[in-house]
Amino acid sequence: VCDETVRKRNMVIAGPSNFMPRFINSLIIAFGSTFCAVFLGTMSAYGFSRFKVPLADDLLFFILSTRMMPPIAVAIPIYLMYRELGLSDTALGMILLYTAVNVSLAVWLLKGFIDEIPREYEEAAMIDGYTRLQAFWRTVLPQATTGIAATAIFCLIFAWNEYAFAALLTSGTAQTAPPFIPTIIGEGGQDWPAVAAGTTIFLVPILVFTILLRKQLLRGITFGAVRK
Incomplete structure (x- = not known):
């Protein structure tokens, strides 16, 4: 059993299944979109938290409401737009799309964290000449x-596991692992051991990333929940 498991794993990694290019695409797209979403979310959340923005509550609700729509609701418009712009089946197109989807969650989460940081720290720094x-x-x-x-973990989990847009907008060059894994075919049809091996390999990066940041994740979830 162990030999067969190792053989299937090696076949997925180095065999003719072309899994590794899709795995690398997942790494580039997921981590790239997570960085962009967290960066933009941090800047936007700071603006909402520290400045008087007209209709701030309405804007925040609108930003968050974009996350409530299922992908299928906007799949056709996005597909047509990407086809016209030449972004279909490109890593850049997927990074931009996942960034747009994740930035609403990033703004909503990070504004709560920044609200808990006293303004006096910044005021003291600016008095000192900053x-x-x-x-x-x-x-x-x-x-x-x-x-x-904490926000980066949530954004990365979405981008890493996303299936609908990846299946619709990519087919070869920028295809990620989620839509590719179910298509791994063996000599007798669906090669389920190879699918299981590919799924296991696919889980490793997100698992390692979450473990490395587990303390920050737990602290982030409870940050501001208990007040003195």
């Missing part, structure tokens, strides 16, 4: 690291 950007970089960002890590 600019607004320097005060943000040196006082707010270090204290928001917990929230950023």
